[in-house]
Amino acid sequence: MTAHDGEDGGRAALTIPVGSLHDVVVGRGVLDRVAGMLPPGVARVMVVHPQGLETYARTVADLLAATGLTVHLAAVEEAEAAKDVHVAARLWAVLGELAFTRTDAVVAVGGGTVTDLAGFVAATWLRGVSVVHVPTTLLAMVDAAVGGKTGINTAEGKNLVGAFHTPAGVVCDLDVLRTLPHADVVAGLAEVLKCGFIADPRILELVEADPGAATRWDAPVLAELVERAVRVKAEVVAADLRESFLREILNYGHTLGHAVEQLEGYRRRHGEAVAIGMVFAAELGHATGTVDDALLARHRSVLAAVGLPTTYAPGRFDDLLAVMARDKKSRGATLRFVVLDGLANPVRLEGPDDRVLRGAYAALTG
Template sequence: MGDATVIRVGDAYDVVVGHGVSDRVVGLLAPGVRQVLVVRPEALARLAGPVLSRLREAGLEVHEAVVPDAETAKTADVAAGLWASLGRHAFTRSDAVVAVGGGTVTDLAGFVAATWLRGVAVVHVPTTLLAMVDAAVGGKTGINTAQGKNLVGAFHEPSGVLCDLDALETLPRADLVAGLAEVVKAGFIADPVILDLVEADPEGATRWDGPHTRELVERAIAVKAEVVAADLREAFRREILNYGHTLGHAVEQVSGFRVRHGEAVAVGMVFAAELAHRAGRVDDALLARHRSVLTSLGLPTTYADASFEELLAVMARDKKSRGSLLRFVVLDGLADPGRLEGPSEADLRAAFAALAP
């Protein structure tokens, strides 16, 4: 595949990373596909162009579905509209869905593909850093409800993923920086070289064409690929990918999703590190490294926009919780993730107080 890097996810599918790879979409579709529904947000007509063109050149019947931007796309109403489109065009199990967009689009389109006829093929063409290193890889799909983020969903592995690094050139800097939170997370839970690269050149890490951007993307994807290949349905090991997400998802929800996912996860990682520090599982240096790495990238490490009680109520509905028992992914050392079950309210409050600006 020329300059492309292929990262295999178990024996299930490939993630292709490189410049100009989005036009390889046809090669990820199974033989016999007759129709394709391309799902994209309103703002990405230009980025979707090469994908649409290549599909049509291959003689496929292509239908385009434009959905709202960001989290407003991940609703039951939008999903129902996509199901209706598939029904109108008589999509069968041998047809496919292609998602072009950020994590909200891959989550939504993947969920629709998982549930139409109990499962049709989906190919992801992520256009944001966050989607490349996180949402598009691993087969998690879902939509939001008033009660929380991604509470309705399904596991449905894609037929393939195309991470075209050229798409990052169009990404606003704030969104690129937010996506780096998931890259840093991979560094803390599994691959410390990621942290070394960021610390060596934090400014370069925040550029789409930075000297280590491609390596950072590939390393983060490789971490996720290894974890999900071993535990697709989050029976045990896959939970480590939720480092920082328990508080992070709560921050997102209480903000009405005005806080970017990566920004919320950055705060959540500091919170998790504070909890682990109080439990004697993380030393002073590793706790401080969380703040220094995230701050160097321009990611937040403090939070004061909601009360502890508001966030606790949302965390109680987190998917990792068991009954009334809160469960957090924490570290027992660098690249050594574990779990903390049922921390005391005193420790929770103290960790939250440590987030004060």
């Protein structure tokens, strides 16, 4: 169930429950909801934010302080550089210096790298303190901030060190997207479209009807796309918090996508890499007979319509394969992929033949 609970910027703010785990508020002008997400008894809060978002983070901090909380700001590096054990250790040191206890909390203000990092720090400080996420990118709103996955990167791969740590709440204020670079809005749509392919085809229809509007921060359709994508993830996470299987469907396009990111030193946006990964997954499904010509073509057309990549460079498959072998979804020497058995019907593909993998990659590069 979801609930509209007030008018914000002409569209009702929406509260989406993630089962009984936590709520996600989606709306405009909803930053005043952050304090209410914190558990009773919290006295001190550390607001973690990237260096480029200090003004926005201070707005959140001031709203928290106005409720009587003691607030400390902690700036971290931008983008994937934040998801590093040295950055996490620096935040642990701050928490120690401030003598944070189990009744204190962390608030993450930033994109997916910050929510991943701050969530991990909260999960590991005193074996777990409360965290509230305030995602500031489209990608973080529909993916990273929702559901309790936290993590940092290592030289061997992305998110290989992490924990499941359910946030106390998530506040998605769509007004912050006003200053988000257009390329980042486009990249965030990859995770939205993923939800359309695996669970909610209406998402695909909305984007196909007006791709340009889907990339505008103030378009009503973008608000609906965010709500629908959050709802998909909320329903999956509520049913499978620790990724026993169902939650793996949210990794559609991510096995190759994460490998692309690592191979390129995280210089490519996550959403762009996931878009490439979804085309590869569609080619795998096509090769194994579960994705027909029309669904395969739809992947390329809808991704391209909003400006996402649908091809990749040839000659890099062996390097990508080596990275995919270390993916969290692999079991022993067996690669596992999420593919579609028809629209909105994701299934697991285990140990595909090497010729199938290389054929799918050849089609991706073609």
